[in-house]
Amino acid sequence: MNNNKKNISSSKTDNSSPSGEVGRGVAAIQYIDLYRECRDMIAEHSASLLNAPREQALADFERLGFPTQKEERYKYTDVAAAFAPDYGLNLQHIDIPIDPYQVFRCDVPNLSTSLYFVVNDRFYDKALPKAMLPEGVLVMSLLEAAVKYPELIGKYYAKQARTHKDGINALNTMFCQDGLFIYVPKGVVVTRPIQIVNILRADVDLMVNRRVLIVVEEQAEACVLFCDHAIDDHQFLTTQISEVYIGENAHLELYELEETHVKNHRFANMYVDQQRSSSATIDSITLHNGLTRNRTDVTLSGEYAETNMYGCVIADKQQHVDNNTLIDHRVSNCQSNELYKYVLDDEAVGAFAGRVLVRENAQKTVSQETNANLCATDTARMYTQPMLEIYADDVKCSHGSTVGQLNEQALFYMRQRGIPEAEARMLLKFAFAGEVLDSIKMEPLRDRLHHLVEKRFRGELSKCEGCRLCK
Amino acid sequence: MEEKNRDNELLREIADKKYEYGFTTDITTDIIDKGLSEAVVRLISEKKGEPDWLLDFRLKAFRYWQTLKQPTWGHLDMPEIDYQDISYYADPTAQKGQGAKDKGQEIDPELMKTFDKLGIPLEERLALSGMAVDAVMDSVSVKTTFRDRLKEQGIIFCSITEAVREHPDLVRQYLGTVVPYKDNFFAALNSSVFSDGSFVYIPKGVRCPMELSTYFRINARGTGQFERTLIVCDDDAYVSYLEGCTAPMRDENQLHAAIVEIVVMNNAEVKYSTVQNWYPGDKDGKGGVLNLVTKRGHLRGRNSRLSWTQVETGSAITWKYPSCVLSGDGSQAEFYSVALTNNYQQADTGTKMIHLGKNTKSTIISKGISAGRSQNSYRGLVRVGKNADGARNYSSCDSLLLGNKCGAHTFPYMDVQNPTAVVEHEATTSKISEDQLFYCNQRGIPLEEAVGLIVNGYAKDVLNKLPMEFAVEAQKLLGVSLEGAVG
Numbered sequence: 001m002n003n004n005k006k007n008i009s010s011s012k013t014d015n016s017s018p019s020g021e022v023g024r025g026v027a028a029i030q031y032i033d034l035y036r037e038c039r040d041m042i043a044e045h046s047a048s049l050l051n052a053p054r055e056q057a058l059a060d061f062e063r064l065g066f067p068t069q070k071e072e073r074y075k076y077t078d079v080a081a082a083f084a085p086d087y088g089l090n091l092q093h094i095d096i097p098i099d100p101y102q103v104f105r106c107d108v109p110n111l112s113t114s115l116y117f118v119v120n121d122r123f124y125d126k127a128l129p130k131a132m133l134p135e136g137v138l139v140m141s142l143l144e145a146a147v148k149y150p151e152l153i154g155k156y157y158a159k160q161a162r163t164h165k166d167g168i169n170a171l172n173t174m175f176c177q178d179g180l181f182i183y184v185p186k187g188v189v190v191t192r193p194i195q196i197v198n199i200l201r202a203d204v205d206l207m208v209n210r211r212v213l214i215v216v217e218e219q220a221e222a223c224v225l226f227c228d229h230a231i232d233d234h235q236f237l238t239t240q241i242s243e244v245y246i247g248e249n250a251h252l253e254l255y256e257l258e259e260t261h262v263k264n265h266r267f268a269n270m271y272v273d274q275q276r277s278s279s280a281t282i283d284s285i286t287l288h289n290g291l292t293r294n295r296t297d298v299t300l301s302g303e304y305a306e307t308n309m310y311g312c313v314i315a316d317k318q319q320h321v322d323n324n325t326l327i328d329h330r331v332s333n334c335q336s337n338e339l340y341k342y343v344l345d346d347e348a349v350g351a352f353a354g355r356v357l358v359r360e361n362a363q364k365t366v367s368q369e370t371n372a373n374l375c376a377t378d379t380a381r382m383y384t385q386p387m388l389e390i391y392a393d394d395v396k397c398s399h400g401s402t403v404g405q406l407n408e409q410a411l412f413y414m415r416q417r418g419i420p421e422a423e424a425r426m427l428l429k430f431a432f433a434g435e436v437l438d439s440i441k442m443e444p445l446r447d448r449l450h451h452l453v454e455k456r457f458r459g460e461l462s463k464c465e466g467c468r469l470c471k
Numbered sequence: 472m473e474e475k476n477r478d479n480e481l482l483r484e485i486a487d488k489k490y491e492y493g494f495t496t497d498i499t500t501d502i503i504d505k506g507l508s509e510a511v512v513r514l515i516s517e518k519k520g521e522p523d524w525l526l527d528f529r530l531k532a533f534r535y536w537q538t539l540k541q542p543t544w545g546h547l548d549m550p551e552i553d554y555q556d557i558s559y560y561a562d563p564t565a566q567k568g569q570g571a572k573d574k575g576q577e578i579d580p581e582l583m584k585t586f587d588k589l590g591i592p593l594e595e596r597l598a599l600s601g602m603a604v605d606a607v608m609d610s611v612s613v614k615t616t617f618r619d620r621l622k623e624q625g626i627i628f629c630s631i632t633e634a635v636r637e638h639p640d641l642v643r644q645y646l647g648t649v650v651p652y653k654d655n656f657f658a659a660l661n662s663s664v665f666s667d668g669s670f671v672y673i674p675k676g677v678r679c680p681m682e683l684s685t686y687f688r689i690n691a692r693g694t695g696q697f698e699r700t701l702i703v704c705d706d707d708a709y710v711s712y713l714e715g716c717t718a719p720m721r722d723e724n725q726l727h728a729a730i731v732e733i734v735v736m737n738n739a740e741v742k743y744s745t746v747q748n749w750y751p752g753d754k755d756g757k758g759g760v761l762n763l764v765t766k767r768g769h770l771r772g773r774n775s776r777l778s779w780t781q782v783e784t785g786s787a788i789t790w791k792y793p794s795c796v797l798s799g800d801g802s803q804a805e806f807y808s809v810a811l812t813n814n815y816q817q818a819d820t821g822t823k824m825i826h827l828g829k830n831t832k833s834t835i836i837s838k839g840i841s842a843g844r845s846q847n848s849y850r851g852l853v854r855v856g857k858n859a860d861g862a863r864n865y866s867s868c869d870s871l872l873l874g875n876k877c878g879a880h881t882f883p884y885m886d887v888q889n890p891t892a893v894v895e896h897e898a899t900t901s902k903i904s905e906d907q908l909f910y911c912n913q914r915g916i917p918l919e920e921a922v923g924l925i926v927n928g929y930a931k932d933v934l935n936k937l938p939m940e941f942a943v944e945a946q947k948l949l950g951v952s953l954e955g956a957v958g
Contacts, residue, residue, distance in 0.1 A: 378857050382885070383885065392880055396901055403887040
């Protein structure tokens with residue numbers, strides 16, 4: 001399969017740049033050249049709805065390039081450097097021989113989920129579980145959906161994730177061929193959580209451009225759990241654009257857990273649109289990773305909508321985690337609540353930038369934003385930037401952030417009672433991160449995550465025994 | 472009761488006054504031609520009779536400035552500034568020969584009157600005791616009072632031009648060491664064309680017996696003010712320094728790009744207070760001063776202390792971040808700010824606390840008040856360096872919104888590299904509590920007064936840090952600036 005994979009190294013050598021230079025232009029030009037070269041191949045293995053916005057995206061990407069650190073929203077992550085190395089792209093839609101059910105058993109004990117796999121950017125449809133989903137609910141490949149339900153995809157695809165301002169959106173729109181589509185029709189309540197396991201699997205360094213579209217219509221309810229894993233010890237680069245629509249009175253819980261390895265680079269942009277009286281819970285937990293940048297933009301476009309965002313990051317070695325959020329209060333009477341916690345060790349770099357925007361007529365907004373961080377070494381570095389931008393006067397908004405260390409008195413108290421220092425420190429850290437995990441509504445999942453986090457703190461690789469890395 | 476009525480009348484009078492410093496003084500002023508070039512830099516230096524090293528400093532800064540572009544990252548809607556359409560030097564004392572520069576020579580009575588009208592008497596017998604004033608109009612220092620009395624203790628308090636002439640070694644040693652000319656666009660501009668500001672040197676172990684203050688006044692049309700202030704506080708010394716400023720009402724934007732540098736040595740303490748009341752522009756946002764200032768203090772010594780207190784009510788645009796570099800072990804810095812914006816005013820202000828030494832502490836208290844159609848942003852950086860063991864910071868930024876067309880924004884940045892540091896930030900934004908207003912109304916306090924009362928209470932944490940005379944002034948100012956904002 002390697003032969004069939006389009007490697008971008010050729011385009012890189014064409015462009016004779018000074019060796020070692022990882023300039024913004026150089027990295028971007030590689031991808032522009034690659035797209036021009038493979039434009040037909042990309043289109044051939046995708047659907048017309050997905051192909052439609054590509055040319056505009058190319059024009060935008062040519063204009064924008066990769067965002068530089070001079071741009072306020074990309075201040076803490078060097079994007080161009082992450083995209084500069086050579087990656088293979090599976091543009092020809094080659095099947096990757098894998099049976100995820102065999103290599104992977106990442107269950108949540110006591111929680112039965114409707115389990116699906118996405119391998120790289122492909123929805124795995126070889127052995128689908130028995131349909132446990134209520135009628136009308138769709139969990140399927142985006143590519144297939146674009147063919148089968150063009151009016152549905154046409155209505156929602158690439159409407160929120162615009163390409164004219166963000167280089168990563170533009171790049172993903174140019175290259176993405178497939179991904180995941182979840183649809184919950186009007187009034188349907190999905191009681192069983194939908195679990196999506198994203199598996200990165202390759203025999204060479206690989207770039208994956210994945211697209212996710214989630215539509216929850218009026219009065220519907222769903223809970224979706226994403227687990228990100230990489231089962232091969234190669235360099236991975238993922239761009240993932242998710243667009244989420246939550247209709248009137250609809251409720252969505254979304255959990256994202258990243259458990260990859262140090263060679264994984266992830267750029268995930270998520271756009272959420274909430275209608276009247278809807279609620280969304282977005283929980284993102286990063287335990288193992290290389291370089292992660294999550295951007296989450298929530299637009300509250302109907303009154304009485306409520307958003308809860310939680311994040312928990314545990315990072316050591318040279319992990320880099322950058323969470324960038326925006327909550328846009330466009331209308332009155334909405335509520336938003338954000339809580340992010342970081343525990344940094346070794347040479348890890350953490351960044352949190354959360355912006356709450358309250359527009360002129362968004363009166364009676366209630367918003368709270370909290371970011372708390374623990375830095376354990378003098379080589380770990382934390383940037384935090386909670387921002388409020390308020391144009392309405394009848395609002396209650398607050399934010400707080402702290403960077404500090406474990407409470408010495410609490411440590412002393414525990415040691416006095418015979419708990420060894422290392423154990424006491426671990427307990428405190430665990431309790432610190434626990435606040436975020438406690439926000440998870442599903443009890444089995446909460447227990448599982450507590451367990452994973454504890455294992456993480458104890459320095460164990462919290463993988464299940466099933467995957468290839470653990471064997 | 473009668474007394475209360477009188478008080479109310481007084482308040483109303485103040486409220487109706489609007490901008491009371493908006494008059495112009497009709498005085499012959501020596502203004503150089505508009506435009507900025509190397510020749511202009513040389514001309515300014517020549518007019519001030521400067522030594523070669525200072526001219527070199529200006530030229531280096533000017534050449535560097537030419538390579539820069541005006542930054543745009545502020546949360547501000549800034550009109551284009553045509554740097555060639557400004558005159559960089561205006562001397563109102565020119566008519567009478569050397570003006571204040573020759574001691575004993577009479578000051579133009581017009582100038583005396585102007586400062587009297589501003590409440591800054593230049594005659595020592597009339598002045599409030601315990602306050603020495605350096606009065607600066609446009610590009611020139613008109614007079615510095617109480618110099619002789621201060622001299623007895625070895626304190627140097629004069630305009631920077633005189634300091635260059637009389638204490639060149641001291642100036643040369645410190646000028647540009649806290650804010651280098653390469654610091655930013657406006658610092659480079661100021662370094663090339665700066666005119667008078669104050670120079671203060673407090674020798675070892677001296678506690679300055681009176682408040683030192685500088686009063687800045689822009690008068691001439693089509694000019695900008697580019698003053699430069701340098702304060703050096705040697706070991707174990709103490710000084711409290713105040714700064715006030717006003718400008719006439721004009722429908723053009725006038726540029727004010729100053730630099731303030733403060734050096735604090737071992738165990739020394741400096742208090743720097745500002746009541747900024749530049750002309751804010753009219754009700755429709757026309758005119759007003761663009762206040763683009765670089766202020767920074769360097770806490771070089773062990774256990775040194777610096778506090779910035781600012782009350783910002785004026786200026787069409789305020790864009791400044793009085794900062795502290797805490798490199799001495801155990802040094803402490805404080806920043807207290809009230810920024811009030813009304814009508815179309817815009818402010819993007821805050822502070823930077825750079826912790827480099829061990830066991831350094833900083834406190835930031837910022838209170839923003841927005842009314843009318845104004846935009847008020849707090850932007851602050853707290854950086855804790857690798858070696859700053861035990862650094863501690865507490866920041867609290869509150870915003871109050873008075874009206875539904877204005878904006879209040881908070882952009883705190885924290886960058887922590889040391890595991891023993893404790894950094895905290897909290898911020899809230901809200902409007903005036905209706906319960907509090909109702910309570911006041913119920914007890915017969917009219918709406919406007921109630922708002923004034925609540926705003927003053929809200930700003931009290933900061934106002935309490937100001938020296939007595941200024942606190943009274945600042946409270947009045949808050950009232951005046953809010954005029955028309957309620958209802």
